[in-house]
Amino acid sequence: MSLCFSSNSLVTLHSLPNNQSFSTRCFSSQFINQIQVSSIPNALTSSSLKLSQPFNYSIQRLKPITRSAAPAVETAPSSFRSKSPKDINVLVVGSTGYIGKFVVKELVSRGFNVIAISREKSGIRGRNSKEESLNQLKGASVCFSDVTHLDSLEKSLESLGVSVDVVVSCLASRSGGVKDSWKIDYEATRNSLVAGRNRGASHFVLLSAICVQKPLLEFQRAKLKLEAELMKEAEEDNLFTYSIVRPTAFFKSLGGQVELVKDGKPYVMFGDGKLCACKPISEPDLASFIADCVLSEDKINQVLPIGGPGKALTPLEQGEILFRLLGKEPNFLKVPIGIMDFAIGVLDFLVKIFPSMEDAAEFGKIGRYYAAESMLALDPETGEYSAEKTPSYGKDTLEEFFERVLREGMAGQELGEQTII
Numbered sequence: 261m262s263l264c265f266s267s268n269s270l271v272t273l274h275s276l277p278n279n280q281s282f283s284t285r286c287f288s289s290q291f292i293n294q295i296q297v298s299s300i301p302n303a304l305t306s307s308s309l310k311l312s313q314p315f316n317y318s319i320q321r322l323k324p325i326t327r328s329a330a331p332a333v334e335t336a337p338s339s340f341r342s343k344s345p346k347d348i349n350v351l352v353v354g355s356t357g358y359i360g361k362f363v364v365k366e367l368v369s370r371g372f373n374v375i376a377i378s379r380e381k382s383g384i385r386g387r388n389s390k391e392e393s394l395n396q397l398k399g400a401s402v403c404f405s406d407v408t409h410l411d412s413l414e415k416s417l418e419s420l421g422v423s424v425d426v427v428v429s430c431l432a433s434r435s436g437g438v439k440d441s442w443k444i445d446y447e448a449t450r451n452s453l454v455a456g457r458n459r460g461a462s463h464f465v466l467l468s469a470i471c472v473q474k475p476l477l478e479f480q481r482a483k484l485k486l487e488a489e490l491m492k493e494a495e496e497d498n499l500f501t502y503s504i505v506r507p508t509a510f511f512k513s514l515g516g517q518v519e520l521v522k523d524g525k526p527y528v529m530f531g532d533g534k535l536c537a538c539k540p541i542s543e544p545d546l547a548s549f550i551a552d553c554v555l556s557e558d559k560i561n562q563v564l565p566i567g568g569p570g571k572a573l574t575p576l577e578q579g580e581i582l583f584r585l586l587g588k589e590p591n592f593l594k595v596p597i598g599i600m601d602f603a604i605g606v607l608d609f610l611v612k613i614f615p616s617m618e619d620a621a622e623f624g625k626i627g628r629y630y631a632a633e634s635m636l637a638l639d640p641e642t643g644e645y646s647a648e649k650t651p652s653y654g655k656d657t658l659e660e661f662f663e664r665v666l667r668e669g670m671a672g673q674e675l676g677e678q679t680i681i
């Protein structure tokens with residue numbers, strides 16, 4: 261017998277792949293949405309549970325695994341794709357991020373069994389408590405664990421006793437710093453691949469970034485290394501597939517000046533405001549695209565650049581939209597891009613003397629990159645950025661987003677800890 265706890269109502273556990281069925285008793289409680297493994301009755305845990313490292317989690321409804329054969333469960337891609345979402349377990353790492361929480365919401369609304377990995381203190385500067393994370397990730401089984409340690413992650417999943425069909429990673433360094441990028445965008449993401457594979461996952465959806473096509477920054481190199489490993493894995497095991505999603509700019513990255521301009525400040529842009537362009541995409545639209553990648557056969561083993569609806573917009577055009585919405589005369593402050601080059605030169609020099617300044621130098625480069633590089637697909641024939649070659653998806657426009665920020669402010673749209681990504 262297996263027991264499950266749900267914050268909603270009675271839930272049903274699914275029959276196992278081998279048609280062995282579990283009789284299931286479910287407890288419904290508004291209060292029980294988080295339990296200590298160390299205090300779970302034996303009946304709830306599989307015999308393979310190792311309780312040496314207690315962790316917390318909440319369970320909605322998950323497909324259990326047979327106790328002896330975790331890695332062997334149904335690895336053929338078609339085996340999960342032919343099932344209904346309610347019988348598919350999707351592991352989401354980076355579930356508490358700007359995009360990750362929308363991905364969880366979207367997957368839950370499509371009926372998948374979502375296992376969301378969260379830190380005990382999540383969000384920017386760890387400001388969200390466990391309760392807040394549980395609230396944010398409603399409908400998912402939230403597992404508090406540590407993606408930066410493979411052992412911890414594996415033990416957490418083992419203790420849950422569930423198989424994984426698909427892993428979705430929305431992990432990202434919150435700072436963009438050199439070491440943190442490698443630790444999260446590469447190592448932690450790789451941990452989720454390994455742990456997921458060991459629980460039977462045969463598909464991996466990676467939230468990457470369109471800018472990795474021209475890699476000049478450490479986080480881009482870290483992401484590319486992980487992308488390459490996914491491709492290698494798929495080459496070596498034809499039962500394994502991936503979808504690499506490379507979005508253009510998020511709304512949060514473009515909204516930083518809205519309130520300043522509303523308060524009468526000029527709109528600041530580099531050069532003539534036409535050095536770069538992007539097709540901004542909203543969190544719900546991107547989450548929907550990522551959720552499509554879980555089952556869509558046409559997104560298997562693909563690198564998928566993706567933008568939002570409408571034409572590509574330069575900073576100049578973004579500023580014009582903003583002034584139009586405010587009913588104000590455009591007031592632009594054009595900053596020569598050379599200023600950034602000078603600052604980066606100084607930082608690069610200082611870092612040779614003070615290695616501890618490597619992140620400061622990296623942040624300067626990140627700023628320079630986004631001031632001048634378009635977030636559009638590179639046309640392989642011309643080597644130029646191309647709006648036409650950047651697919652559009654979704655319905656939310658930057659103009660609607662600006663209107664919302666003018667009305668309601670930037671809550672929920674804060675950038676990472678130190679950088680502009």
Ligand SMILES: NC(=O)c1ccc[n+]([C@@H]2O[C@H](COP(=O)([O-])OP(=O)(O)OC[C@H]3O[C@@H](n4cnc5c(N)ncnc54)[C@H](OP(=O)(O)O)[C@@H]3O)[C@@H](O)[C@H]2O)c1
Binds near residue numbers: 353358433681
């Ligand atoms: N900004 C843009 O315009 C843009 C455009 C295209 C692509 N992208 C890419 O999109 C991706 C996701 O961006 P996002 O804005 O959704 O990221 P985000 O809000 O910064 O979220 C990052 C996620 O990774 C987790 N994480 C970070 N460090 C961790 C650690 N040490 N241990 C455990 N978990 C950790 C965070 O958990 P906590 O909540 O616990 O911190 C969070 O769930 C990034 O790879 C970015 O490069 C961004």
